[in-house]
Amino acid sequence: MTTRHNNIRADIGRLWASLMRSAEIGTTPKGGLKRLALSADDGVMRREFVEWCEAAGCKVEIDPIGNIFAFRPGTDPTAKPVLVGSHLDTQIKGGRFDGILGVLAGLELVRTLNDHGIQTRHPVALVNWTNEEGARFEPPMIGSGVFTGGKALDFALSRTDKDGITLGQALGEIGFQGKAKINADMFDSLFELHIEQGPRLDDAKIQVGIVTGAFGVRGFVVEVTGETGHVGPTPMAKRHNALVGAAHVTLAVEEIGWSEAQNHGKSTTMRVKVEPNLLGILPDFVEMTCDFRHPEEPSVIKMMDAFKARIPELEERSRCRIAVKEGWAYGGMRFDADCVDLVRDAAQKAGYSTLDLLTEAGHDAMHVAEVLPAAMIFTPCEGGLSHNEAENVSLADIEPGVNVLLQAVLARAGAV
């Protein structure tokens, strides 16, 4: 069978059927997905994915952190595999496409190559990264972190969920603690397709997002310390209510986000833990998780500095002690120019409308980009909604991105 490989198209109907099968595993009442990393449902999904890969002729290997790799051989035994993938785990109230699209579009790519009898010089390898979301085990993107060497395996395996189960135990329970020795040096490059999780493509009715890099992110934990006391007799002037301190912090974080909103900066207070959080008692402690994001790395640093500079004022207004106890930084990088050009070429040749943008969310590809040439492709998603059960895309939304992934990977892997 001979095919002009640059004209082939993925079978979007078949991909959609796979996505809809995935949407049956961990379905929520509102039609989203709750498929937490290494849960029983994640186990069901992983086994089904492995079966699909094997049926498509791939050799499947599992590494010690549970990342699943499926290899389609190439013709050149010295050429390293081109990686394609994302993640199959979801948020606790997640959608049906976040991550899943990237994994199953990789599978569809292999199936399409098979249909057309196309061989490539480089092998093509699919990947499902373990615990991308961080909804069960923290930090997020831990599977790709171990792959790149950024996170130690022992550290990753010892992370615990809210019930005290370690990631290692959970891997064992679903039978996905593998022994394959797999590391970044073994691969050529990575391509990840993902829904945008924001509204820019959908608002502008643009078909393909060419992801050139990532927003700078500064995450941080704020500890607000007050003093317990009885909510009745304690006079206003003697109170040190940690929830009042937390409210001042939340609004300061919010204001700093708005001050950079016209430049696409943003800020979030996303999580709080309050003690003792009981009727009748002034709370004496709040731990808050916040972040700032900005397209420009120097600006996100400024936002963080602006927050720190406000702490004395927030302490005075709330009469609590306020301290940034932990901070982390990621993003702020740019993807590999050659890989990005392959994406752009594929989109242009197909006549798709495109927009260059930066990812504002964290993705495994950002970890991998530290050690391998990498690129990302975004598809539009309805209203930009994500991390939400109502997250949605149509076939028409994803078809361009899936075909751009196919052609970019084919170009990189070298159709023969």
Add this chain to the structure above:
Amino acid sequence: MTTRHNNIRADIGRLWASLMRSAEIGTTPKGGLKRLALSADDGVMRREFVEWCEAAGCKVEIDPIGNIFAFRPGTDPTAKPVLVGSHLDTQIKGGRFDGILGVLAGLELVRTLNDHGIQTRHPVALVNWTNEEGARFEPPMIGSGVFTGGKALDFALSRTDKDGITLGQALGEIGFQGKAKINADMFDSLFELHIEQGPRLDDAKIQVGIVTGAFGVRGFVVEVTGETGHVGPTPMAKRHNALVGAAHVTLAVEEIGWSEAQNHGKSTTMRVKVEPNLLGILPDFVEMTCDFRHPEEPSVIKMMDAFKARIPELEERSRCRIAVKEGWAYGGMRFDADCVDLVRDAAQKAGYSTLDLLTEAGHDAMHVAEVLPAAMIFTPCEGGLSHNEAENVSLADIEPGVNVLLQAVLARAGAV
């Protein structure tokens, strides 16, 4: 043995020994008490209290909600008992005296009468109310609520703690679900001694607080509803972060408290429940528990109205929906004039300095005052600190109040 009863004094050293024995049951690392209602430790304390009462010649009876009554007979079979008591349960990070002082001062009163061979026309009855704090089962003051008929027994027994254990099960587990048919009609009056839990007596170095009534209280639950979304790509203008809504509510509640602070009004946000409260997700729901307190009932109503009037503005600023879902009112009443006069007379005869004040906290006596003549006496406590492990009093702080309790009860019960 003959004694001029109006000169007798309680044995404060013996009372202190009982308080310090209580302080050994459920001790926290910081030297406070965690003796949640109907916990194993509460069971130990209750059994010890029952032994002490029986050793002092009292007949002990337990009612179906677990209130413990200990009766010292009077000389007149037609005269109803004068009740004296408070509660032995504590907050989760509670002190050694809140409630406990009132119960054990009652016991000391009986022991002192025994020492001096004093009989009274009315019986004297001690009481330990079940679940005053509300730290394990809500609402608080549930034992006295059932006693007065304000709360149905079935409702009270079906309350659950955070582990889903019902109050009825917990009573059974520690063996304190009694069968005695006891109600308010069987009693003459109630006197409750309590630490102030505020700083007014301690600041002014006044020995005895004469509690003439209670602050008006309006408690309420606020529900803030936003929308989940990814904390990365969602632009500031498309966010509906429920924690931002909660911060605006907290600061509005705080401002309304400050606006009445010079009149001793106050406000609190004490508890929040956040969903989904996870990394990476904009929270879509916060349930908040707040209250307003004011010495004057009309003013606390105004504070509540002022908050409700601000809701549209808070909704606009946070772009969340904000609703008051549940509200409750208590206090705002005045204690029985005759009982209060007995307290005042006893203090004046003993030459103690006094201050008339209103209780700003909820107490069982406020429930009982709806159905029986009642009064409360406050002792100073160090720095006004309470609902805190560092809550503290000295012997000198409590001696005047304990003796005022003794003399007021003796006057009401009629020494013979």
